[in-house]
Amino acid sequence: MKSWFRYLCLAVALMLAGPARAEAASPDQVPANPQKNAYFGELHLHTAYSLDSYIFGNPNSPDAAYKFAQGEAVTLYGGETKQISHPLDFVAITDHAEFLGELALCTTPGSAAYDGPACTGIRAFNMMQFGMIAASVTAKKRRDDICGADGKACTDAIKGIWQKVQENAARYYRPGKFTTLIGYEYSANVPGTVIGTSGKDNPRANVPGMLHRNVIFRTDHVPDTVFSAYEGSGEDLMKWLEEKCTGPCRVLTIPHNSNYSWGRFFWEGKNSDGSPWTRDILDRRARIEPLVEIFQIKGSSECMAGIGLTDEECGFENSVPPCPPGEMDQCGSAGSFVRDAIVRGLDVDAKQGVNPFKYGFVGATDNHDGTPGATEENDFKGHLGQQDNTAEKRLGVKPGAAVDDGHGESGSAYMRFSTGGLTGVWAEKNTREAIWDALYARESYGTSGTRIRVRFFGSFDYPADLNKNPDLVKLAYAKSVPMGGDLKGGTGKAPRFVVWATRDPDSAPLQKIQIVKGWVADGKPMAKIYDVVCSDGITAGADGACADNGASVDLATCKIAPGKGAGELSTTWTDPAFDPKTRAVYYVRVLEDPVCRWSTYDAQRLKVDPPKAVPATIKERAWTSPIWYSP
Amino acid sequence: MKTWLTRLLREPLLHFLALGALIFAVNALLHPSQADDPHRIAIGKADIERVRALYAQQWGAPPGDADMPKLVENYLRSEILVREGAALGLASDDAVVRNRLVQKMEFLLQDTSAIAQPSEAEMAAWLAAHADRYRVPERLVFRHIYFSPSLRGDRAEGDARAMLTSLTLARKAPYPAGDPFMLAADPEPRDQADVAKDFGTDFAAAVFTLPAGSWQGPVRSALGVHLVRIDRRLDARLPPLAEIRDRVHDDMMAERFQTASDAGYARIRAKYTVTVAP
Numbered sequence: 001m002k003s004w005f006r007y008l009c010l011a012v013a014l015m016l017a018g019p020a021r022a023e024a025a026s027p028d029q030v031p032a033n034p035q036k037n038a039y040f041g042e043l044h045l046h047t048a049y050s051l052d053s054y055i056f057g058n059p060n061s062p063d064a065a066y067k068f069a070q071g072e073a074v075t076l077y078g079g080e081t082k083q084i085s086h087p088l089d090f091v092a093i094t095d096h097a098e099f100l101g102e103l104a105l106c107t108t109p110g111s112a113a114y115d116g117p118a119c120t121g122i123r124a125f126n127m128m129q130f131g132m133i134a135a136s137v138t139a140k141k142r143r144d145d146i147c148g149a150d151g152k153a154c155t156d157a158i159k160g161i162w163q164k165v166q167e168n169a170a171r172y173y174r175p176g177k178f179t180t181l182i183g184y185e186y187s188a189n190v191p192g193t194v195i196g197t198s199g200k201d202n203p204r205a206n207v208p209g210m211l212h213r214n215v216i217f218r219t220d221h222v223p224d225t226v227f228s229a230y231e232g233s234g235e236d237l238m239k240w241l242e243e244k245c246t247g248p249c250r251v252l253t254i255p256h257n258s259n260y261s262w263g264r265f266f267w268e269g270k271n272s273d274g275s276p277w278t279r280d281i282l283d284r285r286a287r288i289e290p291l292v293e294i295f296q297i298k299g300s301s302e303c304m305a306g307i308g309l310t311d312e313e314c315g316f317e318n319s320v321p322p323c324p325p326g327e328m329d330q331c332g333s334a335g336s337f338v339r340d341a342i343v344r345g346l347d348v349d350a351k352q353g354v355n356p357f358k359y360g361f362v363g364a365t366d367n368h369d370g371t372p373g374a375t376e377e378n379d380f381k382g383h384l385g386q387q388d389n390t391a392e393k394r395l396g397v398k399p400g401a402a403v404d405d406g407h408g409e410s411g412s413a414y415m416r417f418s419t420g421g422l423t424g425v426w427a428e429k430n431t432r433e434a435i436w437d438a439l440y441a442r443e444s445y446g447t448s449g450t451r452i453r454v455r456f457f458g459s460f461d462y463p464a465d466l467n468k469n470p471d472l473v474k475l476a477y478a479k480s481v482p483m484g485g486d487l488k489g490g491t492g493k494a495p496r497f498v499v500w501a502t503r504d505p506d507s508a509p510l511q512k513i514q515i516v517k518g519w520v521a522d523g524k525p526m527a528k529i530y531d532v533v534c535s536d537g538i539t540a541g542a543d544g545a546c547a548d549n550g551a552s553v554d555l556a557t558c559k560i561a562p563g564k565g566a567g568e569l570s571t572t573w574t575d576p577a578f579d580p581k582t583r584a585v586y587y588v589r590v591l592e593d594p595v596c597r598w599s600t601y602d603a604q605r606l607k608v609d610p611p612k613a614v615p616a617t618i619k620e621r622a623w624t625s626p627i628w629y630s631p
Numbered sequence: 632m633k634t635w636l637t638r639l640l641r642e643p644l645l646h647f648l649a650l651g652a653l654i655f656a657v658n659a660l661l662h663p664s665q666a667d668d669p670h671r672i673a674i675g676k677a678d679i680e681r682v683r684a685l686y687a688q689q690w691g692a693p694p695g696d697a698d699m700p701k702l703v704e705n706y707l708r709s710e711i712l713v714r715e716g717a718a719l720g721l722a723s724d725d726a727v728v729r730n731r732l733v734q735k736m737e738f739l740l741q742d743t744s745a746i747a748q749p750s751e752a753e754m755a756a757w758l759a760a761h762a763d764r765y766r767v768p769e770r771l772v773f774r775h776i777y778f779s780p781s782l783r784g785d786r787a788e789g790d791a792r793a794m795l796t797s798l799t800l801a802r803k804a805p806y807p808a809g810d811p812f813m814l815a816a817d818p819e820p821r822d823q824a825d826v827a828k829d830f831g832t833d834f835a836a837a838v839f840t841l842p843a844g845s846w847q848g849p850v851r852s853a854l855g856v857h858l859v860r861i862d863r864r865l866d867a868r869l870p871p872l873a874e875i876r877d878r879v880h881d882d883m884m885a886e887r888f889q890t891a892s893d894a895g896y897a898r899i900r901a902k903y904t905v906t907v908a909p
């Protein structure tokens with residue numbers, strides 16, 4: 001029977017190899033639009049090249065993922081098919097760096113490790129084997145029963161599969177139509193997290209803290225191997241990248257799931273291992289890490305803890321419990337959330353002359369089914385292979401069950417997860433160079449999965465009604481900075497911002513646009529939310545907030561009641577409380593009218609009531625990269 | 632009767648028997664001399680080594696010699712239970728086990744060495760036979776003037792009508808710009824799905840019925856109100872092979888793989904006599 005596996009794995013190896021084909025059209029020939037287009041894409045996606053995805057039984061390789069992104073249907077674990085509603089413009093497949101070598105050895109017949117208990121266990125989808133591999137990452141010691149005592153068998157095996165990652169990306173790159181960015185995920189755990197007990201009175205997320213980053217390269221000039229959590233910390237990763245990625249090689253990193261970092265991602269004054277910051281490390285972070293993933297399947301990282309807790313929209317899609325005061329492990333605290341970080345970053349900048357938290361925003365799925373951008377609420381089919389491939393597993397309830405039958409608070413943990421987000425990028429054309437450059441310049445925004453288009457510009461010398469000018473975009477690029485940029489100096493006059501958003505025709509109309517302002521007062525991070533334009537003829541009240549527009553959804557059919565919300569909203573806004581001496585950061589949040597959450601669609605499929613532990617509807621949204629003001 | 636059949640087809644034991652027979656058949660093909668007796672278990676040196684390694688991995692130290700008989704007995708116990716469990720069909724209603732077995736079989740059934748690359752003539756014939764799949768749908772090059780309800784409120788549609796009248800009188804470019812519109816003017820031909828992605832399905836459907844060469848509307852989109860002028864209409868067309876050779880090649884190879892797999896299955900299937908209740 002053993003030869004069976006040989007055949008299978010030979011076939012898998014052939015699949016992994018795939019045919020190589022050069023791309024004919026040159027990126028230089030693609031015409032540029034100086035006023036830029038919004039391109040939608042995904043920068044965080046796992047395929048069967050990721051060991052966890054493989055063990056969850058996901059059948060989809062990078063080939064399938066690239067095809068899916070361009071509109072082809074793929075088959076998921078369990079046999080269901082899935083097709084994206086509209087193709088993506090770009091994608092970075094980011095398989096885990098950590099297990100590339102291990103996976104290669106365990107699926108290559110004849111390798112020294114192939115017939116060992118670890119590899120046979122992995123091929124039999126043994127979760128214990130997976131747990132042991134995951135634990136070896138925290139311990140930073142590769143498993144000697146797969147990799148040999150010195151780990152060399154695995155580090156050698158990485159090179160071949162890393163080569164295939166590059167070939168796959170080359171094969172599907174169609175400049176002007178579909179951009180593939182070469183990348184991977186670096187997945188370190190918080191060193192020495194103690195997993196405590198969790199209970200009703202002490203809610204805890206029982207997982208190690210995540211200090212995960214995606215590594216995204218500009219072109220096909222990349223180092224000849226990857227840097228994984230076995231090799232060092234996130235700070236070491238950045239150092240290594242700057243040493244290895246030189247000349248035509250350009251790279252950026254994007255931290256994600258800061259909500260699961262147990263306060264370590266934006267830990268003021270401290271590196272991920274608790275050691276104090278050094279100037280080198282801060283400078284490097286500012287150079288190489290312009291973006292943060294603000295939203296994905298494992299929830300929102302915008303603002304659950306830290307500042308802004310009076311902001312009701314901070315309750316959106318949180319999947320970790322808040323920390324009791326003074327604690328940080330297995331729960332959400334200030335150092336885990338993006339809004340708190342970008343505001344505290346102003347203070348670091350003022351004191352040290354460098355801002356390590358100068359983050360623009362992107363959104364992604366982090367899905368492990370090889371289906372990039374599969375964010376539709378009405379067609380969610382899970383994201384972790386056999387773990388959550390049915391509505392029953394996702395909600396933890398049997399079809400037709402009564403509401404109180406193991407349903408609600410005690411239901412599946414998967415129901416707290418989201419369908420994931422997308423990234424919008426303003427670029428002159430759809431090529432690797434143009435998309436990456438826009439990302440590096442932070443001219444990007446994250447969404448909760450919807451395809452809102454949103455522009456955001458800031459200037460000291462706009463007319464008050466610039467948003468009504470037909471030449472708005474041309475004038476804005478000529479006279480101001482777009483999202484991700486800096487407003488410096490000025491004459492003490494308050495800056496004006498133009499913000500302009502259009503709806504996703506497949507999702508709900510827009511409800512309002514908000515500007516979130518952050519600053520530091522007496523060493524304390526502060527934030528204020530302004531509703532800058534409301535739909536349905538509503539004007540913001542004295543408290544700066546739009547009255548509710550009365551939009552509603554029928555929970556039995558998920559149909560949106562017609563007549564509410566806007567196809568488009570725009571305004572030119574001046575900060576009413578501007579202080580020219582104080583550094584400030586401004587970002588835009590665009591909110592849609594409510595739609596049914598995926599869990600409500602699942603409940604309909606199972607003929608049960610929507611679960612009570614999560615909202616039945618959500619307001620999809622977009623978050624633009626900030627604009628920073630400094631005197 | 633039909634529910635009977637459905638129930639029978641859902642019967643795990645039937646699945647297991649079918650799969651088991653399939654596996655047995657292929658195994659016999661691959662190992663013609665090997666006569667497997669399901670009640671005979673030979674524990675070899677390699678098996679004992681694996682037991683020892685697994686123990687060491689779990690407990691951090693190799694087992695002592697005195698531990699070994701018990702460990703081997705445990706291994707034997709699991710091996711026997713796996714065999715008996717499989718015989719009872721317990722594995723066959725487990726989606727993970729079933730999918731993997733089926734996948735393994737599919738790989739085995741594809742004899743990749745026998746699959747030939749398609750010739751130029753074969754690709755041309757394929758393209759002709761599958762024209763529907765490769766036909767590029769009707770496309771339009773259009774421009775539009777936008778009237779934003781966000782800026783004009785209820786006047787958007789009336790303003791559009793008024794402008795249409797003046798455009799009809801003027802008839803010549805340059806045309807007025809309208810309100811700022813989020814998407815850049817796109818001189819590329821676009822099919823209906825493309826237009827729907829940005830403007831919504833109703834707008835796309837409406838625009839594809841408009842006559843070319845003059846200003847039309849107002850047409851409502853998900854974003855607001857538009858006057859639309861179609862400059863060029865490109866009929867649906869079938870691209871020549873040279874334009875889409877790679878795609879045709881890949882599709883043909885995929886089909887040849889599938890055919891090989893189906894043929895392999897048919898060879899095995901032929902060994903079975905299957906009756907299905909009417």
